[in-house]
Amino acid sequence: MELHVYKKPDKKWDNFVNRNSPLIFHTRIWQRVLSKGFKNGQSLYYTLEDNSGEIVLALPGVLLNFRLFNVFYSLPASYGGFIGDYRYIKKFFSVWYDEIINEEIDYIQITESPFRPLSLNDFSYDVITTVVHIMRIENLTKDKLWKGYKKTVRRMIRKAKKSNVKISKISSREEVPIFYRMYLESMKRNRAPVKYPVDLYYAIYDELVLKNKAQILFAKIDGNYIAGLIYILSNGIIHYFAGGSFTKYLKLCPNDMLFHSAIEHGIENKCRYFDFMASPKDDTNLQRYKAKWGSKSLELSTYTKEINKKRCLIMKIARYVSNTTIGRKFIEHFRKMAR
Template sequence: MELVINKILNEEDFELYLKTVESFDIINPFYKLLASNIEELLNDKLRYFTLKNDDGEVLVLMPFILRKVPYLEDGQVYYDVISPYGYSGPLFNQDMSRGHLITFWKLVDEWYKANNIISEFVRFSLNHNFQFYSGVLIPTLSNVRGAILDEETQWSNLKQKVRTNYRKGASNELRADIVDGVKPEDVERFYRIYISTMKRVNADTDYFYSLDYFKNIARLSKGKILITFIYKDDTPISTELILISGNTLYSYLGGTLMDFFNLRPNDFLKVEVMKWARKRNFKYYNLGGGRVDFDSLYSYKKSFFPNDEDVIFYTGRKIIDKEVYDKLDKIMNAEVYLEKEEVMEEENDSKISFFPAYRRNAFNR
């Protein structure tokens, strides 16, 4: 067995990465969006591990971002590893011997120790690809994933307020346009609604993606993408970008124009997506979770699938060098207010405590 560390520095590197990803049986769409954030590509941060057998066949692939820790000690440079945004972790075929995962994590940890990697944070996929993880596995967020059922059963399973809101949308003559051959002009139409929504809700800067980011998603997804628009007359008032993987639709990002909230276009949109999915034999519609478990956003999503069991999103946390980790924590957070320090020390819920701790000061992220 051989562990190879691959860089993605240009289009040719990325095409090789995509070719390797596409050699697997079932591909989560987030693996293909790896280079949609051009900033990470230009800054030489993108890497991916491949575990190869003696015949050179790739058994396991895992993308990651290598980050330099913003602190030097006696000229020593330290790094940490974080998975790209979205569902990630190791990619492998389901018929592969799980013993190879043990080998994979063993070789990864050896590489970390040899290359001054202090910590690792992994966002795993929803298919239990965290098996044999060598760090600490954290059940982080409940994801609402609903089965696509026959129309009558699906309708009766919706919460009453969803049915009421859908009827209101229909009575106001809303209509859905679900685009499955996404063109640049569709992305631009989506982006106008999306970015206005981010401004309205004062979203974190991390969510102010560029138009090029979404155009790259459309290009890299190679047809595994939908954009749903809800129209009032000739005006698009609500939208959702959806990624496709196997028999599952993944709600990714979207938005709604504030002036049309009273028409309930969001509820109308999701029910229309279910109708579209049913006709095309999709089995699941994944709406994701809240900002934290069981908040108002989660409750809203759950109203569409109140009878379905949630899927747990797991993250992995690993400290490779505890001595250096603790030293960095103390030094890099020296200016954090005392009361914030006390909150973090008292916080026993590892689901919400910041990791790695030495980056919890915003200036160090």
């Protein structure tokens, strides 16, 4: 068995993923999204291969360079984790350490997939637990979907319709900044750090929306943009990726209208699941919002390990202050430095 690392995976990678994972996040097209979206990132796709050159186990990821420390994410902004035959996990870790040193990785973060979870508790990793909500939509019709909603959900959607809220798909690249302004306002309103740069949303539009592998929906009233939602399509799964809204229009329930439309699109695309993706474990309001649609919750593990203790201390400090006004300004300044 030999360990290989690819900075630009080829068709061999996609053939392996097609046999072992339904997730678009594990494919080369998502690698291109991340490469364009994170200017300080370098793709690192590790593979454990047998004597014939066949991949038996793989770990896709991105190395993000923050000047003072390097973080290996599997994968940022999505699910990552191992793909393939889990019996080779121990062998993988036994040969991976030298590669970690060669790439000067200071911190490792591996987010598992809820569609094929894997525990790394036996390998001395710390665990961050989040909550993911998944709704089964297989064999649903739009009529069955509507009848299955709680009364409160139907009431919110009716309110949006009566307020003349209309849903439309993005029509040009020039609309991406509009969505990003909504996203920024939502993060500010929720006192949450801005995780993703606008480049990531441009990359999603260029690489996914134009190829019918994702969609950006807008809620409008009288032609004015009031809210937006991005979903991404995997094999049989529709993922809610991001959303945003302008605060003064929230009383019109545009977000409920957007989620209802996105779930309907999942039915149209013959998806089996609508994935609301992860929520912080302490954000019960967000969890309740996702649960009200009829989804089921399960815990999702992100495994972390500090390689360089001193440099990781800097990252801990940054995380500690990230929910403050000063902290958000610091992170934004730091992100600009890393570009």
